Amino acid sequence: MTFKALIILLCSVLISACSDTEDQLNEDYGKDQARPRQLSIDDLLAKEYRDQVMPILEKRCVVCHGCYDAPCQLKLSSPEGIDRGASKDQVYNGQRLLGAKPSRLFIDAHDTEQWREKGFSSVLNERDQTMLANLQGSIMYKLLLQKENNPDLQGILPEEFNYSLDRQDQCPDINQLDDYQEDFPLGGMPYGLPNLSNHEFKTLEAWIAKGAPMSEPLPLSEATSKLVVHWEQKLNGDSPKERLVARYIYEHLFIGHIYFDALPISTDTPPRFFKLVRSSTPSGEPLKIIPTRRPYDDPKVDRVYYRLMLDRATTLAKTNLPYVFNEQREQLWDKLFYNADFTIDTLPGYKDFNPFMVFKDIPSSARYQFMLKEAYFTISGFIKGPVCRGQVAVNVINDKFWVFFVEPDSTSNADVDHFVYEQANNLRLPAESSSNNLSVIEWLSYAKGSRQYVKAKSDYIKRFMNHDTGLNLSNIWSGNENAALTVFRHIDSATVVKGALGKQPKTAWLIDYPILERIHYLLVAGFDVYGNVGHQVTTRLYMDFLRIESETNFISFIPNEFRKPVLASWYLGATKELNEYLNDKNLMHARPSGIKYQTEFPKAELLNRLKHYVYTQPMLKAKNEQYRVPEEDLELKRLNSLDNSVVVALPQVSFVIIEDKKNDDRAYTLIRHNAHKNVASLLNEEANRLVSEDTAEVFKGFLGTYPGLIFKVSSADKGDFVSLFLQASNPQKLQDLITRYGVRRSDTKFWEVSDHLHDLYLQQDPIEYGLFDYNRLINR
Numbered sequence: 216m217t218f219k220a221l222i223i224l225l226c227s228v229l230i231s232a233c234s235d236t237e238d239q240l241n242e243d244y245g246k247d248q249a250r251p252r253q254l255s256i257d258d259l260l261a262k263e264y265r266d267q268v269m270p271i272l273e274k275r276c277v278v279c280h281g282c283y284d285a286p287c288q289l290k291l292s293s294p295e296g297i298d299r300g301a302s303k304d305q306v307y308n309g310q311r312l313l314g315a316k317p318s319r320l321f322i323d324a325h326d327t328e329q330w331r332e333k334g335f336s337s338v339l340n341e342r343d344q345t346m347l348a349n350l351q352g353s354i355m356y357k358l359l360l361q362k363e364n365n366p367d368l369q370g371i372l373p374e375e376f377n378y379s380l381d382r383q384d385q386c387p388d389i390n391q392l393d394d395y396q397e398d399f400p401l402g403g404m405p406y407g408l409p410n411l412s413n414h415e416f417k418t419l420e421a422w423i424a425k426g427a428p429m430s431e432p433l434p435l436s437e438a439t440s441k442l443v444v445h446w447e448q449k450l451n452g453d454s455p456k457e458r459l460v461a462r463y464i465y466e467h468l469f470i471g472h473i474y475f476d477a478l479p480i481s482t483d484t485p486p487r488f489f490k491l492v493r494s495s496t497p498s499g500e501p502l503k504i505i506p507t508r509r510p511y512d513d514p515k516v517d518r519v520y521y522r523l524m525l526d527r528a529t530t531l532a533k534t535n536l537p538y539v540f541n542e543q544r545e546q547l548w549d550k551l552f553y554n555a556d557f558t559i560d561t562l563p564g565y566k567d568f569n570p571f572m573v574f575k576d577i578p579s580s581a582r583y584q585f586m587l588k589e590a591y592f593t594i595s596g597f598i599k600g601p602v603c604r605g606q607v608a609v610n611v612i613n614d615k616f617w618v619f620f621v622e623p624d625s626t627s628n629a630d631v632d633h634f635v636y637e638q639a640n641n642l643r644l645p646a647e648s649s650s651n652n653l654s655v656i657e658w659l660s661y662a663k664g665s666r667q668y669v670k671a672k673s674d675y676i677k678r679f680m681n682h683d684t685g686l687n688l689s690n691i692w693s694g695n696e697n698a699a700l701t702v703f704r705h706i707d708s709a710t711v712v713k714g715a716l717g718k719q720p721k722t723a724w725l726i727d728y729p730i731l732e733r734i735h736y737l738l739v740a741g742f743d744v745y746g747n748v749g750h751q752v753t754t755r756l757y758m759d760f761l762r763i764e765s766e767t768n769f770i771s772f773i774p775n776e777f778r779k780p781v782l783a784s785w786y787l788g789a790t791k792e793l794n795e796y797l798n799d800k801n802l803m804h805a806r807p808s809g810i811k812y813q814t815e816f817p818k819a820e821l822l823n824r825l826k827h828y829v830y831t832q833p834m835l836k837a838k839n840e841q842y843r844v845p846e847e848d849l850e851l852k853r854l855n856s857l858d859n860s861v862v863v864a865l866p867q868v869s870f871v872i873i874e875d876k877k878n879d880d881r882a883y884t885l886i887r888h889n890a891h892k893n894v895a896s897l898l899n900e901e902a903n904r905l906v907s908e909d910t911a912e913v914f915k916g917f918l919g920t921y922p923g924l925i926f927k928v929s930s931a932d933k934g935d936f937v938s939l940f941l942q943a944s945n946p947q948k949l950q951d952l953i954t955r956y957g958v959r960r961s962d963t964k965f966w967e968v969s970d971h972l973h974d975l976y977l978q979q980d981p982i983e984y985g986l987f988d989y990n991r992l993i994n995r
Contacts, residue, residue: 237390240352244342247352249327252339252429253294261430268422269430271415272297273529274970275405278989281531283307283744286406286990287386288318289338292529294429296320299330300337301354303386306744315745320528322506336388339427346424354392355404356423361396362403362410368961372994375399376407408989409965432527439487442475443523446540447498449548450491450521455559460552463574465491465521466740467586467593469510470600471538472530473523474982485530485977485984488537489523496520510740511573513565532920532976532985533708536599538592547588551581570736571639571729579635580627583728586735587623590697591713593731594618597738598702598709609709610900611758614888615720615912618700619769619825620692621727634675635729641668642729644737645753661753665760666799668729673801685809686772688828691725696838698829703886703918705867708991710919714838715826717912718855719819721890722785724765725772733761759895767802772810773817778803781818787892788903842914844883848873850933853941854885854913860944862887862909866923866993870972871913875930882975884918887911917976921991925958927968932956953995960992 241247254261272291280291283306290296304315316333317323324330331337340352350356385402387395395402405411411419422428435443450461472488493505495516502522505514555578563573574582586593625631635642641664680686692698701716702709726734742754766785770778782797789797796802814820827835844852851871869885890908891900928936936956943949953959958968969987977984 240342240348240389244340244345244348244352247337247341249298249331250339250341250344250426252298252427253431254428256431256433258428258430260425260428264422264428264430265433267418271411271418273986274973275411275415275966277529277531278969278986279405279408281529281986281988282534284990286384288335290320290528292531293320293527295527297339297427297429298327298337299324300335300339301386302333302335303384304334305384314743314750317506317508317745319506321524322504339423344426349424349426350420352389353423353427354387354389356420357392357396358402358404359411359416359419360403361400362405363416365401365403367410367963368401369963370959370961372407372961373401375401376994378407378990378992378994407992407994408960409963412966432525435487435525438477439475442477442540443489444498447520447522449545451498452553455562456557457553459559459562459574459577460548461521462519463552463577463582464548464585465493466510466570467735468538470596470739471536471592472526473538473540476539476541485981486537488526488530490526492522492524494520494522496522498522508743508745511565511568511570511736530985531988532917532983533988534599535983535985536592536595537982538589548585551585552577555581569639569643570732571635571642575632575636575639578627579632579728580623582732583626584623586731587620587692588695588697590618590620590731591700591711593735594700594702595711596735597742598711600739600742609704609707610894610896611755611762612702612704612709613720613722613891613894614704615717615886616702617715617720617723617822617825618702618765619723619725619829620698620731621725621768622690622692623728625690626728630679631728634671638668638671638729640664641671642733644733644741645750645757661757662760666796666801669764669799670801676806680806682807685807687809688824690772691825691829693829694831696830696834699826704889705886705919705921706889708867708919708921712842712918714842715822715829716838716842716914718910719822722766723769723822723825724762725768726765727768730761730765730768734758737761762894763797763802769821770818771803771806772808772821774808774812777817785893786895789893789895793893793895842916842918844913844915847878848881848883848933850937851883851913853937854911857911857941858944859907859909861940861949862911863906864943864946864949865911866991868919868922868991869924869926870917870922871926871928872968872971872975873928873930873933877930880971880975881915882917882972882979883913883915885911885913886918916979917972920985921988922972923991923993924953924995925968925972925992926956927958928956950995960989960994 254264256262256265276291280286280289282290282292285291287301288304288306289301290299299320302318304318306315306318318333318335324333327337338353338355340349342348342352385391385395385399410416450464452458452461468491471491473491474486474488492502493507493510493514495503495505495514495518497520502524504524505516505519507514557576557578559576643661643664645661696713699715700711700713701720702711737754737757743750767782770781773781779798782803786793786797810821810824812820830838851873865885865887867887867889871883871885873881873883875881888910890905890910892903892905894900894903896903926936936952939948939952939955943952958965962968969989973984973986976987
């Protein structure tokens with residue numbers, strides 16, 4: 216029987232057969248057991264997987280099944296994730312009373328059998344490896360076939376398609392699949408998106424029928440291998456100083472995607488990334504990851520080795536945190552740490568962790584500059600790390616704000632080191648303790664510690680600062696592309712970019728070393744996505760202190776008489792307790808401003824001056840050109856003035872492709888800004904929304920990784936597109952706009968447009984590039 220005839224026979228069997236229970240499958244094809252699927256790179260089936268199968272999985276499947284919030288924890292971004300399969304347990308669960316057991320790929324289990332013991336079920340056949348068994352026993356195939364057996368749906372999809380973040384994923388196992396298909400006949404895969412092309416479906420079908428063979432990773436080049444060895448040697452010196460410095464570096468870079476810019480990087484393919492991990496084995500031996508919950512937990516081994524592990528997963532835009540290892544980086548580390556004049560006599564342990572105590576012997580100015588030189592990466596840690604998913608995690612920040620930093624030279628003295636060490640107990644973090652937090656009494660102790668630190672900081676500034684000159688722009692870091700950042704919040708996710716972009720925001724932050732260190736250890740190193748509701752809520756509440764401290768640092772640069780009114784305007788409707796905290800005279804330290812203002816609007820004046828101060832003119836020009844709408848598409852700037860009635864109907868992020876037959880196609884992002892009275896309310900955000908003040912802003916390029924709407928517009932139709940958009944003040948007019956220029960998730964050309972989006976993104980920035988996530992696409 217030919218393969219084609221076999222498939223036809225199988226399809227008829229699947230359509231007409233009764234439920235295939237697990238018992239029946241066991242009887243027909245034997246008991247299930249983990250099957251080795253990764254073949255050596257020279258195997259023809261491995262090459263077929265890399266060349267034909269993997270591109271389909273990446274561009275059609277990983278765009279929904281790629282990260283922590285992938286439906287059913289099914290991560291199709293690596294062979295290990297495909298083999299692991301699916302789980303009914305939720306990673307993001309803001310209501311669990313006890314912390315869950317972590318299920319991190321490559322860390323918490325190392326083979327398929329271990330994942331089965333942890334409750335993950337296969338989406339592939341694990342019984343006899345025959346063509347018929349491989350297809351009949353594969354949930355993945357049956358869901359793909361279910362999609363094929365249902366015609367494409369056009370326009371707005373039926374209500375049975377649920378895209379809400381709080382939806383209950385079905386996650387059927389092999390026994391429940393028939394019921395699922397009966398209850399959700401349109402629920403085949405890709406879910407709520409167009410069918411695969413006939414060629415794509417047949418390719419995956421043939422692959423699954425062969426047992427879903429996959430490939431081991433391609434070997435590293437000789438040049439890459441040498442760089443890995445060099446950096447592992449750098450990070451694993453034997454002296455106490457080298458070991459403590461390496462620990463500090465690891466705890467700040469563990470979330471990053473390490474790459475080497477000494478190797479060629481093209482706009483055709485992104486670089487190969489590595490993860491910095493802790494291993495119980497030294498360089499040159501097989502890597503054995505130490506699977507602790509947090510990067511600073513006790514490794515419980517005699518010696519920790521810091522190793523570079525090839526990241527095998529497909530790169531996702533929402534989690535890509537590139538960090539380069541190169542000659543300049545090594546020189547900086549040598550200057551700050553390895554060749555710096557300080558000694559370490561005794562290595563600290565891992566009990567009762569507090570970064571301000573553990574790393575007290577490394578000068579605070581060196582720690583600050585280490586984070587500051589890559590401030591974009593540091594802040595991106597909490598924007599793109601596990602904390603980024605979920606409204607409770609990011610509703611601590613406004614929808615758009617600018618970030619600036621205190622000049623590092625101001626921290627380069629022994630008095631600052633002594634002050635930070637002296638305040639270590641007041642600076643301790645709730646995430647240090649456990650994933651099953653927290654008592655009210657313990658929480659109050661953190662609040663008390665924060666107040667005591669603010670007072671001590673105020674007293675320190677009064678004692679040491681020059682009150683005659685006051686605060687001026689020289690106290691703010693400048694001259695580096697990281698010196699200004701813009702953060703955009705998109706309800707339950709966020710984006711950070713370099714530069715003070717677009718229209719002036721309502722608020723701004725000025726971050727100093729203790730704030731920056733606490734942000735990292737609170738929201739990146741110390742945040743446990745598997746923690747219980749107490750841990751997650753407490754983390755979010757503590758972040759209120761850091762936001763307020765950052766905001767009041769900024770406000771301290773405007774004249775005294777304007778400070779309280781400006782702060783009050785950021786906290787309209789604040790509770791009595793919050794107002795009492797905001798009125799603490801120590802918050803703004805009674806520091807005089809030495810800046811001479813020319814207007815009665817010092818906040819706006821300061822923001823404008825800072826935007827031009829922190830960058831050199833060439834840097835500012837380059838940054839503006841990177842994100843500003845260019846002359847050729849100037850009509851799009853009118854979208855910055857959309858009426859509120861139009862804005863409130865928009866998703867958080869919309870992508871616009873301008874197709875140009877004469878020139879290259881161009882991409883833009885339309886971002887919705889949600890206005891608030893304040894962002895200090897944990898569970899009642901809607902009560903603090905000022906919907907009538909929501910606005911939108913358009914930027915060149917891609918900002919955000921979860922598009923809600925996609926528009927495709929020919930260059931000749933830009934004017935009509937903008938006019939229709941400006942007039943889309945009611946549901947029908949918005950529907951007309953989307954029908955004419957939108958690419959709905961049901962559009963037959965959706966995948967073609969999706970591929971084009973990714974091609975444009977790769978050309979725009981091959982380092983930052985990653986696959987977009989389509990779990991937020993709206994259905995209108």
